Structures are given as structure tokens and as C-alpha cells.
Amino acid sequence: MASPRLKREQSFDFEEAISTQEAMRPASASYSPPGGAFGISPPESSPRDGRKRRKDRPSWVNHTFTPHFDGHLWRKYGQKNIKDSAFPRLYYRCSYREDRQCLASKLVQQENDDDPPMFKVTYTYEHTCNTTPVPTPDVVAEPPATSAGDAYLLRFGSAGGHGDPEQMDQRERQQHRPAARGRPFMMLSFDSNSHLHEQPAFPSDQLPAAASPPFTADALPPPPPSTMDGGGDLLSTWDSFRYGLDDDHAQIGSHVYLPDNCNGGDDNYC
DNA sequence: TAGATTTGACCCAC
């Protein structure tokens, strides 16, 4: 009987995929991982001969209140209690890992028990699955209140990440995670003139910088393509979010969204 | 029934 561990051999050639990805990456300093747009640190890559050591893997760190909110589809594959950490570390990999040999993975580590809690998200490898990031998995547009004219209200929550807010909420409950479930970080409303009205969803003295996006323009990036894998149900939400907006950029939390001239580039983001 | 998550065990970098 062969050891079950031999199944590991059946996975795709990780080293080859790594080599391919590194070959695709521009050698110049203009290399911009997803975190580049998301305001996270540059990769700590220091390639050595032969095999990649863990610490040699390209990785970058993001601190966020919304660890699931990066527009990609992730599949959780592990969870571990970490020494000297009060919170478990969650391991995710790209849902397209096998389909498209996408090496991207991330570790989510809660850093404190604040309300909302801060998470440290460590990304490893860029996405090679060529899926368009869906930046608003947990942005919900609400119809205008009767007394609010034609203004739309946008609620920014933290329960998103896998596309379906309902489903994520169910997952959050299943995992007994208190992470700001159902509680918006902030609320934005737009009127028909694309004027922005920003309303922190919690007291201003608790308002974290990352949850106070400098929405100077009233714009949003183009919606994800309707062919988007696994995220088709987001489109209506996106359309609502985009209502009345057509400028050149927007920023949500630490996530910056750029206009049409960013065609995805080498790294799915600009 | 298929796909996602949980969780204990294993592997390996440090």
C-alpha cells in the first residue's frame, strides 16, 4: 500500500510553474504585485539557485480590516494555531490553482481583537489565472430611501471574499468568526450628480485609516466581465455600485482601483 | 451529489 502522502506527487509541477511565473515577471523595479495597487509592501523575493525556500518565495504583506476583500476567489485549505499568537492563521490558495496552475496563495492572520479586528494578509505569488479581480464582493448598494432623493447608499462590509455575501455570511457563521459580521465599516452614498457623501459606520475615534478611503473622484473601475468564473452573481452588485459613476479611479480602504487603461497587465492589477 | 471547509497528520525549513 502506497502512503497517502504519495498523492502529493500527483499535483502539478510546482517548481516548473514557479519558473514560468518568474520568467513572466519583468525584472525591472516596475514589477507591481497586486499589493502594489493595494498599498502593500514589495515582494521579499531573493531567488537562490535551485529550489525555492519558503523565505525566498515572492511574498508581500497587507494589513487590512477586510482580509477576504481582494477580488479573487480563494479556497481555504488549512488553519493553524500559531505559537505566540492568540488567533489562528488561515491558509488560502487560488481557486484556480489546479485549473490554471495559479500559484497565488495567502495567509490571513488576525492581529488584534479590536472592533473591527485588524488582519495581516501575506500573499505569496501573483495570480496567473488571469481572472479579473472583483473588487466589491461585499459592497452592497441599497436603493435610495424615499426621503433621500435619488441617492444610493453603499455599505462596505467585511464578510465578503468568495463572491456571494450571503454565502460568506453563512461561512463566517459556520467558522464562528466574529469578524465584523453584518457590520459595515463605512457607508457611502452617491446622488445623481455623483457627489459623494461619506458616513463612517462606527465612531470617528475608532475609524481606522484603511477604512477611510480618500474618495475624491466618484469613479469606479469597469465592471468585471460577465464571463467571470464563479462570480457571476456579483455583477448586479457591481452594476449597482457603479451607478452614476464614470471617472478615472477610486480607492476603497487600502485597495486602489484604476481605470480602463489598466488592462490587467502582467499582474491582473495596475 | 458536488464543491467547499475542517482538522489532524505529515513534511520540511529554519
Place this chain on the structure above:
DNA sequence: GTGGGTCAAATCTA
């Protein structure tokens, strides 16, 4: 030797 990262069977959910 230890702790972190990953695997995969079991379990859960829609």
C-alpha cells in the same frame, strides 16, 4: 527539535 505550511480524508452545506 520545533513550528509553520500543506495535504487529504472526513464532514458539511446547498
